[in-house]
Amino acid sequence: MWESILLGFSVVLQPINLLLCFVGVLIGTLIGVLPGLGPGATIALLFPVTLGMAPTSAIILLAGIFYGAQYGGSTTSILVNIPGEAASVVTCLDGHRMALQGRAGPALGIAALGSFVAGTVSVVGLMVLAVPLSSFALRFGPPEYFGLLTLGMTLVVYLAQKSVQKALISALLGIFISQVGIDQISSAQRFTFGLGELFDGISMVPLVMGLFGLGEVLLSLERGISKISVITHVKNLLPNLQDWKDSTWPVIRGSVLGFFLGVLPGGGPTLSSFASYGLEKRLSKRPERFGNGAIEGVAGPEAANNSATGGSFVPLLTLGVPTNVVMALLFSALMVHGVQPGPLLIKQYPDVFWGLIISMYLGNAILLVLNLPLITIWIKLLKIPYGILFPLIIMFTLIGAYSERGLAFDVFVMIVFGVVGYLMRKCEYEPAPLVLGFVLGDILEESLRRSLIMSDGSVFIFFERPISAAFLIFAMLLLISNSIPLLKERLKTLEKVEII
Amino acid sequence: MKCHDFTTSLIWLLIGAGISAWSVAALDIGTLQHPGPGFLPTLCGVLIGGLALVVFAQARRRETGEAGGVFWSERSLPRVVATVLALVAYAFLLERAGFVLTTFLVMLVIFTHVARASWLAGILESSIVTGAFYWVFGHLLKIPLPRGWLGI
Numbered sequence: 268m269w270e271s272i273l274l275g276f277s278v279v280l281q282p283i284n285l286l287l288c289f290v291g292v293l294i295g296t297l298i299g300v301l302p303g304l305g306p307g308a309t310i311a312l313l314f315p316v317t318l319g320m321a322p323t324s325a326i327i328l329l330a331g332i333f334y335g336a337q338y339g340g341s342t343t344s345i346l347v348n349i350p351g352e353a354a355s356v357v358t359c360l361d362g363h364r365m366a367l368q369g370r371a372g373p374a375l376g377i378a379a380l381g382s383f384v385a386g387t388v389s390v391v392g393l394m395v396l397a398v399p400l401s402s403f404a405l406r407f408g409p410p411e412y413f414g415l416l417t418l419g420m421t422l423v424v425y426l427a428q429k430s431v432q433k434a435l436i437s438a439l440l441g442i443f444i445s446q447v448g449i450d451q452i453s454s455a456q457r458f459t460f461g462l463g464e465l466f467d468g469i470s471m472v473p474l475v476m477g478l479f480g481l482g483e484v485l486l487s488l489e490r491g492i493s494k495i496s497v498i499t500h501v502k503n504l505l506p507n508l509q510d511w512k513d514s515t516w517p518v519i520r521g522s523v524l525g526f527f528l529g530v531l532p533g534g535g536p537t538l539s540s541f542a543s544y545g546l547e548k549r550l551s552k553r554p555e556r557f558g559n560g561a562i563e564g565v566a567g568p569e570a571a572n573n574s575a576t577g578g579s580f581v582p583l584l585t586l587g588v589p590t591n592v593v594m595a596l597l598f599s600a601l602m603v604h605g606v607q608p609g610p611l612l613i614k615q616y617p618d619v620f621w622g623l624i625i626s627m628y629l630g631n632a633i634l635l636v637l638n639l640p641l642i643t644i645w646i647k648l649l650k651i652p653y654g655i656l657f658p659l660i661i662m663f664t665l666i667g668a669y670s671e672r673g674l675a676f677d678v679f680v681m682i683v684f685g686v687v688g689y690l691m692r693k694c695e696y697e698p699a700p701l702v703l704g705f706v707l708g709d710i711l712e713e714s715l716r717r718s719l720i721m722s723d724g725s726v727f728i729f730f731e732r733p734i735s736a737a738f739l740i741f742a743m744l745l746l747i748s749n750s751i752p753l754l755k756e757r758l759k760t761l762e763k764v765e766i767i
Numbered sequence: 768m769k770c771h772d773f774t775t776s777l778i779w780l781l782i783g784a785g786i787s788a789w790s791v792a793a794l795d796i797g798t799l800q801h802p803g804p805g806f807l808p809t810l811c812g813v814l815i816g817g818l819a820l821v822v823f824a825q826a827r828r829r830e831t832g833e834a835g836g837v838f839w840s841e842r843s844l845p846r847v848v849a850t851v852l853a854l855v856a857y858a859f860l861l862e863r864a865g866f867v868l869t870t871f872l873v874m875l876v877i878f879t880h881v882a883r884a885s886w887l888a889g890i891l892e893s894s895i896v897t898g899a900f901y902w903v904f905g906h907l908l909k910i911p912l913p914r915g916w917l918g919i
Contacts, residue, residue, distance in 0.1 A: 316908050432825070436779055436818050443786055443811040450804035457794060457804055481854075488850060488881065489843040654882040655892065658874055661850070662900055665857060665870075670910045678858035686851060694775045708807075716802045724799035 268394070271617060275625030278323055278618050284626065287320075287328040292630045295335020296638060299342070300645045301656065302349050306336035307592040307702075308480040311472045312667035314600060322604035323619045327626040329600055333593050334386065334576040334627065337536055338634045341378040341569050342645050345371055346498045354536035354572040357544045361557060361564030363498075368560050372503040373510050377562055378569040379638045380506070381518040385570035386631030388522035389529070389577025393584075393624055396530070397613065401585040404610035409717040410729050412588075414738030416711045419582075419590060421742035422531060423703050429695045431749050437696050441704025442711065444469055451709070452716060464676040471599050473668035473681035474705060475592065478698040480664035481681065482688020484657050489689075499646055504639050510562050517547050517567035525571030529578020535591040536572035536579075543571035577627060583608050584620060588707070592699055595706035772826035776819045783816025846881050853877055865915020866905070871897045 278284060298309045310329050317325035340355030345362035358378065365374040407415070424434040447458045448468030459465040506514065524546060525539035547567040548557045557564050582588045587609030589595040601608050606616050613620045668681035688698050722728035730736045790796070790808040797803025857873040864872075874893035878884045884892060905912045 315910060430822070432818050432821050436815055436822075439811045439815050439818070440782075443808055443815075446808050446811075453795070453804045455794060455804040457808065458789070485847050485850060488846045491843065654884065658877045658882060658892075658896065661854070661877065662870070662874070662896060665854070666900060666904055666910075669861065669912075670904065673911060675858050675861045675913075678861060679855075682851065682854045682858060685854075689847070694771055696775075712807045715807065719799055719802050724801075726799070 271621045272394075272625065274617060275621030275623075278622030279327070279625045279629055284324055284327050284622065285629075287324050288331050288626045288630050289633055291328040291331020292335035292338075292634050293637065295332040295337075296339035296634065296641075296645070297648070298332070299336035299339020299355075300648055301339075301651075302343055302347075305353065305479060306333045307475055307596065308664065308667070309336070310593060310596045310600075311475040311480075312663050314472050314596065315667075315670040317600060318603065322601065322606045322616070323622040325600055325604060326597065326619060326623050329597055330580075330623060330627060331630050333597075334573060334630060335634060337569075337573045337576055338379065338382050338638050339645070340572075341382075341565070342375060342638075342642070343649060345374045345378065345565070346501075346646065347649055354540050354575075355569075356537070357540045357568045358565055360544070361559070361561050364558065364560035365562065365565065366498045369500070370560065371498055371501045373506040373562065374565050375501065375642060376504040376639065377506045377510060377514050377518075377566045379504075379635055381514065381521065381566045381570040382573040383631050383635045384518050385522040385525060385574035386577065386634075387628065389526045389574040390624055390628045390631070392526045392574075393577045393580055393627075396581055397585050397620070400581065401610040401613050404586045407586070407610070407734070408732075409714040409721065410732050410735040411738070412710060413714040413718055414729060414735030414742075415586065415588060416707050416714065418738040418742045419588060420700070420703065420707065420711075421745050423700050425745045425749055429697060431746075433696045434700045437691065437698065438700035438704035441701035441706075442708040444474070444701075445705045445708025446712070451713065462676075464674060469680060469705075470671055470677055471596065471706070472671045473677040474684050475596065475702060476664040476667045477681040477684025477686075478688035478691075478702065479592070480660060480667075481685025482692060482698065484660050484664075485685060485689035486692050487653070487657065489693075501642055501646070504642070506562070513562050514566035517543070517563040518570040520546060520550075521567040521570030522574045525574030526578040528571070529575030530581045531578075531590070535593075536575040539571040539575035539578075540568035543567040573631075580623070584612055584623075585610060587612075588710075589703075592702045592706075595702060598706065772822055776823035776826065779819035779822070780816050783812045783814070783819055786812030786815065788812075849880050850877060853881075861915075862913045863915055865917050866912035867897055867901055868915060868917055870900065 279288065294309065294313070295306060298306065309332050313329065313332070317328060320328070337354055340350060341358050341362065344350050344355040344358035345366050348359050348363040350356040350359055362374045362378070365371065420438050424431055424438055445468070447465055449455070449459075449466050450457055456466070521539075521543040524543055525536075528539040528542055529535060544557075544564060544567060547563045548554050551557065551561070551563060553561075579590055579594050582590050583594045583598060587598075587607065589598040589608075598608055601619075606612065606619055664681060664685070665678060668677045669675065671677065691698050691701075718728050719726070728735075729739055787809050790805040790812060794805030794808065795803035796805040796809055853873050853876045857869055860869045860872075871893050874896050875889050878892045879886060879889035901912070904910045
């Protein structure tokens with residue numbers, strides 16, 4: 268283990284990697300602070316820039332953006348009451364209330380310090396869990412992968428904020444879109460209209476840029492460009508003794524909970540922050556303080572969302588399964604560089620694995636040093652009017668879509684998915700399951716078809732093997748548990764009709 | 768579960784049916800022993816259609832299917848349409864007119880017609896955005912940007 272850690276340090280301390288780690292967390296914080304451009308769209312944008320880099324350098328830069336965004340997001344939540352990105356939604360509740368009470372400093376301070384502790388916990392968790400899990404994953408064949416991917420998709424759908432049925436439709440559409448291009452098993456062309464640009468399938472970058480970047484902008488334009496008010500008086504960033512007393516356990520609990528929820532397929536920073544807030548409120552002796560400026564309501568969720576970033580890497584690096592949109596982009600980034608994420612990654616590319624882990628640790632330290640002193644700059648950034656900000660976001664999506672393959676066709680694809688994302692949001696269909704379905708679609712199809720060929724057409728193969736059976740049974744239980752309230756409601760309606 | 772679920776679920780039903788029909792007509796579905804390239808797309812289409820029916824039934828039961836209000840308001844729609852049309856023009860012109868000219872023109876339209884800036888401010892803002900993006904992406908990050916008629 269120590270040899271591996273030393274290897275990680277030797278990789279990260281190379282000047283170029285250190286610089287990229289710094290640049291990554293800086294960009295991450297920046298886009299975390301600015302509402303409207305999340306880590307997914309930013310990673311998609313910078314994806315082409317990393318093509319000329321070594322795989323370790325590329326992943327260090329892109330990962331830095333991901334966890335940097337979690338730090339930045341809290342600043343906007345606290346000072347403006349608008350989440351900089353999805354995982355900071357819950358921080359608005361108590362963070363902004365604290366800012367209104369003149370305690371923006373301690374709120375920002377505990378968010379940064381809690382995030383640092385959580386980041387450290389998640390890096391340690393990743394180190395401890397990844398190696399045994401990747402050995403275990405070596406036993407996985409096509410049926411096990413099919414079971415795992417189905418469970419992952421089910422979890423995403425189960426955790427959908429609006430409607431499970433709508434999330435399922437979204438995921439299935441994503442799987443269908445992943446089928447466009449030449450079939451890897453039979454070499455048949457599928458849904459390409461004979462267009463050469465579609466032979467390799469639809470590119471992920473324009474799809475993500477459209478759904479998350481342009482789709483969000485179009486919706487904001489429809490709702491109207493409003494002026495936001497920023498709290499600019501920030502003093503005493505270091506929390507006082509009472510704040511520390513109140514926050515220590517929430518940070519520890521948030522770190523552990525966030526990490527494990529990050530590991531779960533379908534989990535991630537957003538889910539973790541909500542779960543931590545709920546847990547702290549339930550454990551608190553004075554739950555009525557929550558929503559009125561309780562520092563635990565900032566400390567716990569901020570620790571949890573940061574810790575979840577480390578947890579998210581576990582399934583990606585050990586099983587080769589991306590569990591959220593950002594991991595899906597990092598999966599593609601590794602694949603482009605010829606590094607196959609999965610059980611063999613730690614053995615075949617120890618420099619990538621350990622370099623990434625140590626870079627995350629150093630990145631967390633850089634963020635702590637960077638975030639608190641630069642608060643005044645972030646406040647200035649927040650004052651940029653949306654009328655100037657949204658054309659910039661549009662430009663980022665246009666250039667991001669074009670630059671990956673140098674094709675105007677991809678700009679059209681981005682616009683199409685921008686409109687799709689806008690319409691989906693309007694009708695309360697979440698775009699995240701679509702992206703996950705799109706990313707996992709290829710592996711899901713291959714594992715399904717290979718499993719059926721192996722079993723000569725028997726679907727029982729998925730239940731004869733214990734690991735895949737466990738995954739699938741768990742997935743079924745989730746779906747059944749979700750259907751129970753609907754069935755109860757239906758029964759009640761029927762009873763009423765009978766009485767009448 | 769309210770916002771225009773009647774209409775959207777019917778659209779999804781059509782999409783699901785379309786996907787299945789297209790997959791069956793154009794691709795080999797194969798058998799359970801040897802699933803073909805059309806196997807999963809057909810399954811996706813069927814499932815999307817089935818779920819659309821569930822959403823439709825739920826909306827009908829709650830009788831709130833169209834309770835989402837006006838889908839497009841006259842006030843907001845022009846801005847969205849103008850932006851999408853400007854972007855389609857961008858994609859069409861990019862490789863013909865080049866990055867600099869296309870970006871400047873489309874940004875000018877967006878700043879003046881969508882963000883409602885004055886012409887003078889629009890020209891200034893578009894010039895700055897075009898120059899900054901050209902410098903960062905074309906010059907610093909060395910991403911090959913299309914040159915077009917002006918040669919830049």
